[in-house]
Amino acid sequence: MVLMHLAETFRRLFSSRSLGPAVAAAVAVYIGRLISRAFFSQLSPIPGPFLNKLSNLPLKYHLLRGQYHTIGEVVRIGYDMVSLSNTSDTRLVLATHAFQKGPTYHRGRTNEPTSFSAIDPELNKTRRRQLDAGAHSLIKTWDAEISQQGGQARANYFYTFHRMGAFNILQTGDTSVIDKMPIQRVPWLFPGLKQSQQFLLELVRDAIATRKRLIERQWRPATDTTSNTLSWTIANLLNYPDIHRRVTDEVWSTFPDMTRTISFGEAKAKLPYLTAVIHESMRLNPSVSGMLPRSVPVEGAAFQGYSIPRTATICVSIAACHRNPKTWENPNTFNPDRFLGEDDEGKLRDLLTFSSGVRVCIGRNLGWLVVYTVLANILRKYNFALPENAPYGPQRTDKGGVPAEIPGSAYILTGPSHPQTDCWVNISHA
Numbered sequence: 121m122v123l124m125h126l127a128e129t130f131r132r133l134f135s136s137r138s139l140g141p142a143v144a145a146a147v148a149v150y151i152g153r154l155i156s157r158a159f160f161s162q163l164s165p166i167p168g169p170f171l172n173k174l175s176n177l178p179l180k181y182h183l184l185r186g187q188y189h190t191i192g193e194v195v196r197i198g199y200d201m202v203s204l205s206n207t208s209d210t211r212l213v214l215a216t217h218a219f220q221k222g223p224t225y226h227r228g229r230t231n232e233p234t235s236f237s238a239i240d241p242e243l244n245k246t247r248r249r250q251l252d253a254g255a256h257s258l259i260k261t262w263d264a265e266i267s268q269q270g271g272q273a274r275a276n277y278f279y280t281f282h283r284m285g286a287f288n289i290l291q292t293g294d295t296s297v298i299d300k301m302p303i304q305r306v307p308w309l310f311p312g313l314k315q316s317q318q319f320l321l322e323l324v325r326d327a328i329a330t331r332k333r334l335i336e337r338q339w340r341p342a343t344d345t346t347s348n349t350l351s352w353t354i355a356n357l358l359n360y361p362d363i364h365r366r367v368t369d370e371v372w373s374t375f376p377d378m379t380r381t382i383s384f385g386e387a388k389a390k391l392p393y394l395t396a397v398i399h400e401s402m403r404l405n406p407s408v409s410g411m412l413p414r415s416v417p418v419e420g421a422a423f424q425g426y427s428i429p430r431t432a433t434i435c436v437s438i439a440a441c442h443r444n445p446k447t448w449e450n451p452n453t454f455n456p457d458r459f460l461g462e463d464d465e466g467k468l469r470d471l472l473t474f475s476s477g478v479r480v481c482i483g484r485n486l487g488w489l490v491v492y493t494v495l496a497n498i499l500r501k502y503n504f505a506l507p508e509n510a511p512y513g514p515q516r517t518d519k520g521g522v523p524a525e526i527p528g529s530a531y532i533l534t535g536p537s538h539p540q541t542d543c544w545v546n547i548s549h550a
């Protein structure tokens with residue numbers, strides 16, 4: 121019915137005297153453009169499904185379904201887009217500011233470019249410095265106090281840390297925020313109180329509004345990456361009961377005293393199998409997985425013998441690199457042992473979980489801290505078991521006999537697509 125309607129509309133357009141030639145010309149131009157994209161573009165020699173050569177729509181469809189390319193190391197994933205899955209090539213793209221982040225990073229995000237979305241290298245460097253500046257200025261302040269006080273300083277670290285994190289006071293010396301704290305005054309005696317309260321209220325309202333805006337736009341990269349990593353690790357352990365048992369045994373036998381929380385340092389130093397489990401989970405399901413677009417420098421680029429013009433976009437796909445069969449044996453299998461062998465250092469170099477180069481994740485230490493401590497403590501404290509009617513689990517395998525993975529999205533950040541059905545677990549105290 122719809123097709124008939126469309127056909128009739130086209131017939132009318134073409135037969136209309138005034139519109140007919142214009143529409144025919146537009147269609148001819150469009151078809152010409154498709155032919156040129158497919159056969160005469162500089163990207164034409166690059167392998168990839170035929171539809172990808174014509175439009176970027178198939179890419180969007182595949183990303184929404186959680187799929188990324190697995191057919192080669194340089195693949196045409198759109199009419200003007202290529203994706204790499206060779207780790208060395210990918211590191212080269214990420215290494216410097218030569219391949220800047222693509223314009224999509226900032227489109228539709230926050231008003232102000234953040235350290236994540238800033239495209240301009242200079243602005244990004246400033247943003248990264250601003251985050252470092254707190255620690256840097258703390259060190260400078262304490263160094264100065266130590267030398268002034270003859271080698272030993274009396275410092276209140278609580279206030280120092282607070283000031284360092286909040287509003288960059290140590291660096292700028294601007295303490296107006298603290299000075300206006302209402303709790304520092306006796307309310308009814310000071311006329312300036314109303315003004316101070318107003319100032320603080322506006323500040324807080326502003327912070328809440330910004331946070332709400334980010335949440336509404338589902339833009340919480342830092343917390344999402346960490347919580348997605350945790351979700352994927354639990355999902356993988358539930359799919360592989362032997363590995364689950366082995367990692368739990370390691371935590372139990374290493375830290376039998378349940379009254380003490382396992383710290384990050386302890387977990388990292390004393391739980392090699394948990395470390396391998398986390399690496400393997402981050403390999404199989406990197407929470408920042410794909411479509412990290414990079415603009416090609418004016419002089420163009422070449423990878424694996426294919427030249428890529430500056431008009432194209434290179435999409436770095438961490439997920440595709442992590443499942444490249446040339447790099448990883450049986451890439452679709454969850455196998456932490458690959459990080460325990462003799463070449464575990466080499467294997468770690470092939471991981472791009474936190475990216476690499478100039479735009480490497482600046483929150484990776486915090487990410488590690490959360491992932492290690494949460495996993496070590498919950499694996500020790502709880503038994504996890506899949507409910508009887510769980511849609512995924514070791515009983516459900518794919519054609520290769522590997523436990524089927526719960527579906528995930530693949531659009532920059534990757535988490536389970538249907539947590540409302542796929543992420544249930546029964547927990548009890550261990």
Ligand code: HEM
Nearest residue numbers: 235236342345346349408473474475479481482483486487
């Ligand atoms: C397991 C947790 C995490 C993973 C897997 C992860 C991964 C990544 C990756 C792959 C990138 C590069 C993205 C790109 O090139 O577009 C990145 C960038 C970034 N990450 Fe993380 N991240 C994690 C946790 C965090 C946390 C906890 C924070 C903040 C406290 C954070 C803040 C950032 C920022 C600001 C950038 C942009 C850096 C820049 O472009 O200069 N990340 N992260």
